Amino acid sequence: MATTTFMSATFSQASRLPTPVRSDSAVTPGDGSIPLKYYSDRGTSRRRDLESLRTRIVADKIVAVPSRTGEGKLGAWTSIRQEQWEGELKVEGEIPIWLKGTYLRNGPGLWHIDDYDFRHLFDGYATVARLSFDQGRLVFGHRQVESEAYKAARSNRRLCYREFSEVPKPDSFLSYVGELASLFSGSSLTDNANTGVVRLGDGRVVCLTETIKGSIEIDPDTLDTIGRFEYSDSLGGLIHSAHPVVTDTEFLTLLPDLVRPGYTVVRMGAGTNERKVIGRVDCRGGPAPGWVHSFPVTEHYVVVPEMSLRYCAQNLLRAEPTPLYKFESHPESGSYVHVMCKASGKIVASVEVPNFVTFHFINAYEETDEDGRITAVIADCCEHNADTTILDKLRLENLRTSTDQDVLPDARVGRFRIPLDGSPKGELGAALDPNEHGKGMDMCSINPAYLGKKYRYAYACGAERPCNFPNTLTKLDLVEKKAKNWYHEGAVPSEPFFVARPGATEEDDGVVISMISEKNGEGYALLLDGSSFEEIARAKFPYGLPYGLHGCWVPKK
Ligand SMILES: CC(=O)/C=C/C=C(C)/C=C/C1=C(C)CCCC1(C)C
Numbered sequence: 001m002a003t004t005t006f007m008s009a010t011f012s013q014a015s016r017l018p019t020p021v022r023s024d025s026a027v028t029p030g031d032g033s034i035p036l037k038y039y040s041d042r043g044t045s046r047r048r049d050l051e052s053l054r055t056r057i058v059a060d061k062i063v064a065v066p067s068r069t070g071e072g073k074l075g076a077w078t079s080i081r082q083e084q085w086e087g088e089l090k091v092e093g094e095i096p097i098w099l100k101g102t103y104l105r106n107g108p109g110l111w112h113i114d115d116y117d118f119r120h121l122f123d124g125y126a127t128v129a130r131l132s133f134d135q136g137r138l139v140f141g142h143r144q145v146e147s148e149a150y151k152a153a154r155s156n157r158r159l160c161y162r163e164f165s166e167v168p169k170p171d172s173f174l175s176y177v178g179e180l181a182s183l184f185s186g187s188s189l190t191d192n193a194n195t196g197v198v199r200l201g202d203g204r205v206v207c208l209t210e211t212i213k214g215s216i217e218i219d220p221d222t223l224d225t226i227g228r229f230e231y232s233d234s235l236g237g238l239i240h241s242a243h244p245v246v247t248d249t250e251f252l253t254l255l256p257d258l259v260r261p262g263y264t265v266v267r268m269g270a271g272t273n274e275r276k277v278i279g280r281v282d283c284r285g286g287p288a289p290g291w292v293h294s295f296p297v298t299e300h301y302v303v304v305p306e307m308s309l310r311y312c313a314q315n316l317l318r319a320e321p322t323p324l325y326k327f328e329s330h331p332e333s334g335s336y337v338h339v340m341c342k343a344s345g346k347i348v349a350s351v352e353v354p355n356f357v358t359f360h361f362i363n364a365y366e367e368t369d370e371d372g373r374i375t376a377v378i379a380d381c382c383e384h385n386a387d388t389t390i391l392d393k394l395r396l397e398n399l400r401t402s403t404d405q406d407v408l409p410d411a412r413v414g415r416f417r418i419p420l421d422g423s424p425k426g427e428l429g430a431a432l433d434p435n436e437h438g439k440g441m442d443m444c445s446i447n448p449a450y451l452g453k454k455y456r457y458a459y460a461c462g463a464e465r466p467c468n469f470p471n472t473l474t475k476l477d478l479v480e481k482k483a484k485n486w487y488h489e490g491a492v493p494s495e496p497f498f499v500a501r502p503g504a505t506e507e508d509d510g511v512v513i514s515m516i517s518e519k520n521g522e523g524y525a526l527l528l529d530g531s532s533f534e535e536i537a538r539a540k541f542p543y544g545l546p547y548g549l550h551g552c553w554v555p556k557k
Pocket residue numbers: 108121122123162163164189190194195209210211239242316326549
């Protein structure tokens with residue numbers, strides 16, 4: 001392990017250096033963590049109780065590298081390479097005693113290779129942060145996911161695989177023909193599993209992105225990379241939805257078919273690696289399937305959205321990104337929502353809907369009449385008012401520079417009503433007045449017990465304007481059509497993640513966990529009460545964390 005220069009500065013001090021720092025400068029944690037001891041027994045200290053974890057840190061791996069372009073401005077967009085950090089945090093307030101388990105959050109936290117800065121939020125190498133709660137105490141861990149793409153970039157000191165917007169230089173390939181051939185075999189695509197992390201019903205924890213090869217199993221206690229999650233079936237394909245629907249019994253996902261535009265809906269039972277086909281949806285628009293980052297389910301159905309923002313084979317091959325990256329907008333091709341019966345694979349509805357743009361579906365449920373017959377499917381999503389420019393707004397340069405400008409496009413809770421009576425059209429409207437959440441809306445969670453069922457509450461990030469990125473935590477009451485917002489000037493909160501209190505009977509009885517990146521480069525874990533949405537505890541991180549995307553909950557064994 002390369003030993004790094006040890007600076008007796010905190011990360012925030014380091015990031016305020018006038019000249020950008022590009023070496024792998026090690027930093028000591030700042031205030032807020034319990035006094036630290038350093039151990040170098042990485043391989044041996046695997047005891048998991050909090051007493052033993054309380055101050056274990058691997059000293060030669062405390063590495064934080066301020067990014068050249070993000071230097072000292074906002075922790076959220078500042079690259080950090082963290083091989084491993086682990087230690088107990090000092091808690092202000094009270095963590096409920098019932099909260100026992102680990103919250104894992106994945107995201108693209110490292111946006112450069114040496115001097116080369118990545119372009120887009122989604123390009124960064126996967127970084128997992130861990131908050132383990134037990135007996136009112138909190139242990140924090142942070143490290144990189146060791147994908148092939150990350151390891152190759154480290155050892156070759158250059159990009160070796162195609163990321164979301166970044167493409168390796170031609171000399172990384174034998175020839176253009178070679179590149180083309182390898183693209184079609186999928187070998188040049190990244191396995192950088194930077195989007196989310198899920199806990200399968202059998203307890204395995206897998207980091208995911210949109211490439212199928214980017215499914216990587218990690219150890220939730222140590223954050224060690226275990227290895228690629230291999231699907232044992234022969235379904236092939238290169239891409240899938242970044243957000244499978246995962247329950248204790250199954251993992252459902254969509255496999256877009258770029259050759260014959262459509263989607264295969266598949267199910268993998270807990271304890272297996274084999275996806276089985278439930279059914280297929282043919283796209284109604286073209287020339288390619290609509291981008292499907294996520295999709296919702298109800299108790300009986302899988303809802304397959306077909307956006308007019310579609311994958312684009314040509315853009316996949318381009319060396320320079322287009323404003324829509326690997327996608328292309330075809331508003332004239334129409335947008336559709338298809339509903340497939342989970343049990344039979346039959347399509348029970350396929351309706352045209354107004355054009356929409358969403359990354360994230362929130363939930364869906366079945367609407368019934370007074371005789372209990374299912375009349376429609378209701379599906380909610382974080383909808384960007386059909387404005388595809390949201391993708392380009394997530395360029396790092398925009399996030400780092402336009403902090404005082406109101407450049408975040410308006411968004412709402414888009415509510416689809418998909419009739420099951422054969423009507424050709426579905427409806428799309430706002431589930432509540434978007435002014436309730438500052439017309440910003442993304443990064444949502446619900447009480448998982450309400451997955452696929454009629455529900456009332458969702459948690460998400462909204463906007464306190466002017467802003468260039470969602471900057472509030474918002475609790476949405478979809479019955480009263482009201483939102484309650486948490487805001488702290490300059491803070492960038494990550495996805496609010498709801499954990500229910502064991503034995504709870506109320507939908508919002510639980511806590512909401514988020515990680516906050518502050519303007520001054522510092523950061524903290526935040527716990528809000530799910531019902532009152534008031535702060536109940538916070539714990540300062542030893543250094544500000546880069547922004548992260550999606551998380552999961554691993555209950556304590
Ligand atoms: C971080 C996040 O939310 C989304 C990441 C999306 C990625 C990495 C998409 C990658 C892709 C390729 C590298 C080639 C194939 C198309 C596509 C799935 C967009």
